[in-house]
Amino acid sequence: MKKTINLMPLLVLVLLAALVIVSSMLVQQKAGDAFAQNTAKAGKHSTDNDRHYQWRMVTSWPKKFPGLGMAPEYFAEAVRRMSNGRLDIQVHGAGEIVPALGVFDAVSLGSVEMGHSAAYYWKGKIPAAQFFTAIPFGLNAQEMNAWLYYGGGLELWREVYEPYNLVPFPGGNTGVQMGGWFNREINSVADLQNLKMRIPGFGGEVLNRLGGTAVNIPGGEIFTALQTGVIDATEWVGPYNDLTFGLHQAAQYYYYPGWHEAGPTLEFTVNKKAWNSLPKDLQAIVEIAARATNQNMLDEYTARNNAALIELKEKHGVSVRAFPKDVLRELKKVSQQVLKEQVQSDAISKKVYENWSVFRKNVEQYHDVSEKAYYNAR
């Protein structure tokens, strides 16, 4: 019993010691826990950053259409690679989710997060939008980019799109296009009389004032219309896209330059709510990827138009002709009239026009002694 009693305090001591040790382990563990919580906090932060965004982009072009349709693919791939897949943008061709000309509304309403199209398609709703794509006798690609990024153009574009919950980014450029395919020679302004030409928008309005008849038919119907004589002429893009369409099989004369589209700029639009949902780094990735796409598309067109023109001339014997100078002079005069009329009735168009026309005048002076002078010297 004494032994028992002697053992009991020892047992108590052992148990107490064990309790102290285990408790202290638990306290250490708690401290570790606090550290773990901090780590988890950092982890949670980086989990926010690792959040996956699955977006849809609708476009105005058939999926992977040469040039135009490759720009959104390049963009989505660049975003995917740079974000390590955190922002995954699925590109949809025209008609897959919305029709070609439903892009603006779909992104504006937030049905999809992004679109790739051209601002001048929306001129019926927003007359000022056409300045952000192309104006006849306006800026070429190099000048458009300078105006948009260093001349105030992009700020104006954002202002114009603000009421539609859209954040715009320049998203590609074809460079100077061709004047178009004609089934009759254009030797003077008189030859534009009764010319039935597929030429949409502003350029079409100019043709109408010079006695022609502008019609607007979708890209896919151009070839047949031209071949069957429903139209006498059509503009499309340039050698690369025109060759794919086979337009050289439907018309004899290929005229230049594309006075109506000297540097047409495409657009990425992002729904504002979707934009605001992105963390800052993904916003930067979208912005810079759009910038790179804007250059990449021009590079692709420059290289491929070049190769396609050779094929058209050498393999298909296409007759490439310049518009006569007096025809160009008249087209320019009428273009300027139409432009002035259009901006009178719309305050924001007038505001954009004033900024744009000063930039155009000045950059033209500079390019007269640089790019233009060099082209003529070499």
Added chain:
Amino acid sequence: MKKTINLMPLLVLVLLAALVIVSSMLVQQKAGDAFAQNTAKAGKHSTDNDRHYQWRMVTSWPKKFPGLGMAPEYFAEAVRRMSNGRLDIQVHGAGEIVPALGVFDAVSLGSVEMGHSAAYYWKGKIPAAQFFTAIPFGLNAQEMNAWLYYGGGLELWREVYEPYNLVPFPGGNTGVQMGGWFNREINSVADLQNLKMRIPGFGGEVLNRLGGTAVNIPGGEIFTALQTGVIDATEWVGPYNDLTFGLHQAAQYYYYPGWHEAGPTLEFTVNKKAWNSLPKDLQAIVEIAARATNQNMLDEYTARNNAALIELKEKHGVSVRAFPKDVLRELKKVSQQVLKEQVQSDAISKKVYENWSVFRKNVEQYHDVSEKAYYNAR
């Protein structure tokens, strides 16, 4: 005593119970720990992705020099924003770590991770390098980009830089430069006789063959040399940079176009070991940021040259003059001779030349009916 004995087992029981409870808490904690470890593992994975890379970029320009020195700043900021600070690149002006022309070697040897400079500075070591910046009567900015990205140019550039452990990226373009500032009129080829002109590299060699004397003096010494008559003429960049240098106060005549530099492309170089150390997403960020920078610098120059030219003409009464046609013709003829001679002795130069000259011939044909025709029509 009995009481004591009675209490002792109770105490033991209490202590045992306490030990069980505390131990079980510890076990739970361990389980939590295992979870924490898994989280930490995921955390560690994302810690690899969150690894911070601190890089240094040396450049050939004074820190934040207008245009040239702003391109690396734009690039570093784009990378920082897109990577959420994971890749932080400190930009150093010329002379801070290595001299202006020490960039290539510093990056090649891995003393620093990146450089921003111009490939033609290394032509003494690598004759083929000049194709990646500018060749007299060569490609303009739009054509250079098309050649580099869609004409095989960038692949060749990588091949040329491979033995030096360098990964190159196009990193900016000034557009067509000006012909330069002259203190005598250039009315014929005879006026180039004994002309002492600051014009480095290939252009200088062409001038020498036409009876002039090319000298190469650093940018910072040009103004004084021109003002004191040590030289009769100088080329520099274009209105934006030339105005900053005050060159209009040292010479009367401002000639165009810059036949010797029609679309000079700058370069980013990345040390190959540093490049390979980056995870794929940061590699993509560097690549796309360089692409955006390449466009951004051209946009900036286009807009600012335009504004500076107006100031030079209207505020400073500068006489802006075109080189006579026969002078340009002669400069072109000699340029082509010099180029052919230079590539004969170097196999890789010859290889690049063959690719480049086919592209140049073809793209010139295409731009004759597009960009050039448009400049002349509007």
